[in-house]
Amino acid sequence: MYRTWRETLVGIFIIAGIVLFIVLYIWLSGRISLRNTYDVTVYFRDVEGLRVGDPVMVLGLEKGQVKSMAIDSVDVKTVLAVDQAIRLPVDTKISIRALSYVGADKYIRITPGVDSQTTTEFRGMSEALNLESIGSKIDSIVQVFKGLDVNAFSDVAADLSRNISKDVTRLVDMMKKPTTRLTEVIDRTDQTIAHVDSLTMLLQGSGTFGRLAKSDELYSELQETNDALQGLLVDIKENPGKYIKHLNIKVF
Amino acid sequence: MNLFSFIGDFSTFLVRSIIVPWKFKTTKWRILQQIYSIGIGSLPIIVVIAVFTGLVSTVQTSYQIIGSVPRYIIGTTIGRMVMIELGPILTALMVSGRCASSMAAEIGTMRVTEQIDALETMAIDPYRFLNLPRIIATFISVPILTIIAELVALGSGAFYANHFLNIPFGVFNYGLTHFFYARDFFGGLIKALFFAIVIAAAGCYFGFKVKGGAKEVGRAATYAVVTSSIGILLFDFMVALVIFG
Structure with a gap:
């Protein structure tokens, strides 16, 4: 026992x-994995270091992972295990992104489309920041600059500087002439304004003009006188004898 | 005995203990007894050690790197530390302290009380009867204990990260699994196999070579622990050099 x-x-x-x-x-x-997933096949030109197990992000949420990768003629056939609840329309965009600028970690980014039809086969693209390719591009730019003649650049720069200097001098000269004439116009305008000011003061002041201009009584009297004169003239025209019978004009 | 003659004698003893007619039918029960003693007997202390290994390594790792790297790196670091180094080494040192001394004392006592001579008189090979079951049992038990220790240490690490560092289990698990290399896992277990042989061989060797009385038996137990501990660290370096170097 x-x-x-x-x-x-x-x-x-x-x-x-x-x-x-x-x-x-x-x-x-x-x-x-406790997730209930289904397979989505994506063909990439280049997976740029993507690894089995890398996360699959749908609209920023982790909803699966890379299941397997294999070279299929000229592409890399990548199988993703995506959550059963996620349905991918045919116009869905799938790309490889880098988790950070310095790290080699990658992830699959899925931006679902709006089409009513869904599918499980896509063509993906790589949008990961590849420091190596950037470095090689910078290298090629540096090579181009190395091939250029720096002395030729300095001559061109000197010519350009001289031409700009001449143009600026001419521009300043041209601007000086209108300025002289403009000063004359301004002086004249000042004089005119002074005259107008004195006239205004004359009209508004306590002198004869001022009092005449500002008196309402005078205005009404003048108006009445004018009316009376007009009536008189009309009456003279209509009844000239009334005014001329007492008038004896003797020439001889 | 100088170092070279000791290594020669030790190696000969080990080969002699393994290359014997195994007679599995009669040895089986003795192997099971030793697995019970070494494996199941060491399980509680290994679990306790592993819990604290996971906790301490999480605390230390988070103290050193949190804030400067993504949080899932805690999982990666602890996973690799436990799998490559802490799991196998701490398990082996505990088994060494607990079992190598016990083997040396047991066999040493049998030597000084002439029980081993009696076995030889009865035409029973003491190497097969005493050493082989212990070596096989240690060889089986230490990797199993290492696996249990790794599992417990990772579990306690994940628990601490979840409850005290606000690192959800999913994030910890992502770091743990995303940067997993089978080489790390199997490398740790290969180390454990080497450690097992060193522990069992040291225990049996120093017990077998006892001459004298009770004092020598105690000294043999001490030598067994010291030698197996040094052997563990030596093999740790050698295996690491071959697998990870």
Whole structure:
């Protein structure tokens, strides 16, 4: 009994060790996933260091991971395990992005489209920042600059500087003439304004003109006088004898 | 005995202990007994050690790198530390302290009380009867204990990260699994196999070579622990050099 019990315990210990070994390996290698997923195939020209297990982000949320990658003629056939709830329309955009500017970590970015039809096969593109390619481009630019004659550049710069200097001098001269004439016009305008001011003061002041200009009584009297004169003239025209019968004009 | 003759004698002893007719039918029970003693007997202390290994490594890692790197790196760092180094080394040192001394004391006592001579008189090979079961049992137990220790240490590390560092289990798990290399995992287990042989061989060797009385038995136990500990660190370096160097 004792022996059987110990044998059983040892058996459990060894089997537990083997099971834990398998569980630990599967867990650490990222094969354990509680997600209910389906496969989406994407063809890339170049995966630029993407690895199995890299995250798949749908609208910024992690919704799957890279399941497998294999070269398929000229493309890399990449299979993504995407959450069952995510449906991808045919106009969905799939790209490889870099998690950071300095790190080599990549992820798959999915921007779902709006089409009513869905599919599981896409063509993806790489939008990851590739420092190596940028470096090589900078190198080629540097090579182009190295091939240029710096002395030729300095001559061109000197000519350009001289021409600009001449043009600026001419521009300043041209601007000086209108300025003189403009000063004359301004002087004259000042004089005119002074005259207008004195006239205004004359009209508004306490002198005769001022009082005449500002008196309402005078205005009404003048108006009445004018009306009376007009009536008189009309009457003279209609009845000239009335005014001329008493008038004896003798020439001789 | 100088160092070279010791290494020669030790190696000969190890080869002699393994290259014997195994007679599995009769040895089986003795192997099971030793697995019970070394494997199941060491399980509680290994679990305790592993829990604290996970906690301490998470605290130390977060103290050193949090804020300057993404949080999932904590999972990556702890995973690799535990798999490559801490899991196998701490397990082996604990088994060495607990079992190598016990083996040396047990076999040493049998030597001084002439029980080993009695076995030889009865035509029972003491190497097969005493050493082989211990070596096989240690060879089986230490990797299993290492796996358990790794699992527990990672679990306690994830627990601490989740509850005290605000690193969700998903983030910790991402760091742990995303940068997982099978070489790290298997490299740690290969180390554990080498450590197991060193522990068992040292325990049996120093017990077998005892001459004298109780004092020498105690000294043999001490030598067994010291030698196996040094051997563990030596093999740790050598295996690391071959696998990760």
